[in-house]
Structures are given as C-alpha cells and as structure tokens.
Amino acid sequence: MSITHRYTIFETARGFCAIAWSDIGISGLRLPGESAEETLRAALRRHPSGAEAEPSAEIKQVIERVRTYFAGDMTDFSDLRLDLSGQTDLYRRIYDATRRLGWGKATTYGALAGELELGRAGAWTIGQAMAKNPIPLIIPCHRVLAAGGKLGGFSAPGGTLSKQRMLELEGLPSVEASPAQQSFGF
Template sequence: MMSTTHHYAVFETARGFCAMAWAGNGIAGFRLPGEAAEETRGAMRRRLPSAIEAEPSVWIGQVIERVRTYFVGDEADFSDLVLDLSGQTDLYRRIYDATRRLGWGKATTYGALAGELDLGPAGAWTIGQAMAKNPIPLILPCHRVLAAGGKLGGFSAPGGTVSKQRMLELEGLPSVEASPAQQSFDF
C-alpha cells in the first residue's frame, strides 16, 4: 500500500491560529483556533506526525480564505470541499457525510442524527464518539450537533464548549446551555 504525503499550513484568523492538513486526495485535518501558532502547529504534528509544513497551494489558499471569512462571522460553506477520510471507518464516513449536510446556522442532536442514519439504541453515543474523533472540525461541522434537549454536549476542540457556543453564535444560532456537569468540569 502506498503512503500518502500530507502537508499542513498554520494560519491566523480573527479567532486565533488554525492549521489545515491536506494530501493529493483532499483535506485531511483541521485544527480550530488556538491562541498561539506554535501550540496549533504542535497539535497538527501530533495528529499527523509525518505531515510536512508547506506553503498552501492555490486551492488550499482559497479554503483558508473561507475559514477566515467564517471566523469573522460571515457565512461560509464548506460542503463542496474534497476530504481525505481514508483513515475513517465506513460508519464514521456515513456519520460525517450526514453532518456535512448541516448548513450554516442549522443544528441537530446526536439522537436525531442517529435516527436519520438508523443506528439503533446506541446510535447517539456512536454519533458522539464520531464527533469527538472528527479529524476536520468546522469543515465537518460537529459543532452543529447538540446533545438531547438542545444542550451543547461535549466539544474536544481548543476552548471546549465555550468555543462550540461561539461558533454557533457566529452562525446566528441562539445561546445553548451547557449541562451542569459540563459547567462544573469547565468543558
């Protein structure tokens, strides 16, 4: 089996430093904004240890501009982008495909998404696991998937649920409450 070479770039947005990784077959990784470029770079290296930092191609440069547009609060659509999900299971690819259909300012719940995909009794948990392992957050909009009752649920990106709430607010969605457990652990 031939190995794919991944490249990545770190770039600044209105909300902090992001990183995007790509290979010949699409976008393979994304890091939501962090406070420092070096922290963001380190996170991308941990996710894709063999990736090489590089200047973005024209195509990746255009995607970076969409990300910058998003983080100033202007509508941005990522649903047309080619993604490299080769390291994901078929089930996770189905979940991520369904998640991509959630456009700007739209949200659903883990349970509703599980029902749409006919995943059975443990479906909401499975959706939560897929969201937690999302290699391309924002572009695969896991922030738009909420817990039961419209609660925030978890968010494993920098800033935790505070970041998730801010992203939802950027899209014009009303404030969502964190559950008491999330508040007490400062997720």
C-alpha cells in the same frame, strides 16, 4: 500505499488555525488556538509524519473561507474534497450526514443517529464520531447538540465555549452547557 500529509498554520480573527491536506483532499483542521506554536504542536500530534508546506491555490481558497467564517460571514464548506481515508465506513457516513448541516442549522446526536438508522447506541456512536472528527468546521460537529438542545462536548481548543461562540456566530440562539459539562470542563 502511504499518504503524504502537508500542513500550514494561518491566522484568523479568532486565533491561529492549522490545515492539513493530502493529494486526496483536506485531512485535518485545527480550530483557532491562542498561539501559532500551540497550533503547530497540535497539528504535529495529528500528523506526525506531515511536512509544513506552501498551500496550493485550492488550499489557499479553503484558508480564505475559514478566515471568512471566523470573521462572522456565512460560509459553506460542503463542496470541499476531504481525505477521510483513516476513518471507518460508519464514521464516513456520519461525517457525510453532518456535512449536510448548513450555516445556522443544528441537530442532536439522537436525531442524526435516527436519520442514519443506527439503533439504540446510535447517539453515543454519533458523539464518539464528533469527538474524533479530524476536520471540525468543515465537518460541522459544532452543529450537533446533545439531547434537549444542550451543548454536549467539544474537543476543540476552548471546549464548549468555542462551540457556543461558533453557534452564536451562525445566529443560533444561546445554548447552555449542563452543570456536569461545566464542572468537568467539557
């Protein structure tokens, strides 16, 4: 059975976002980029068979929540229906645990791996899941930090600078990128 994905581009106080959805739930979110064209290209890379569509009332409410978030107001996304049908069971468990991190809360890759009893390679596995997160912000991977409270990576537009700005928006103290992250542009 093939799942049909639809998407739309919308503007926030921080730039243009894209949201994708299916009949199951939200399947993708592109964090703010500088232009609608760049955001559209990114949305099409993730969902090449998707179709641009007018959002349903439910998706319009999600878009308003995303706009509220990027305007700097406390926003909760934990009640939204998600379509994680393309993800492994392990990644679904990781994303479910990550969704429990509310506004202004953070954890580390290692702590999340410990909570999920993932063993020795757990922190690496958490990092891989965060890098492949199809629905950033709604699955708040920006709230998962590297050891010692360092930023870690961030694959969204703007990299770790975007991650830092999102954490600051939520009132979390400034976190520094490690020199290696800065030199490689993570």
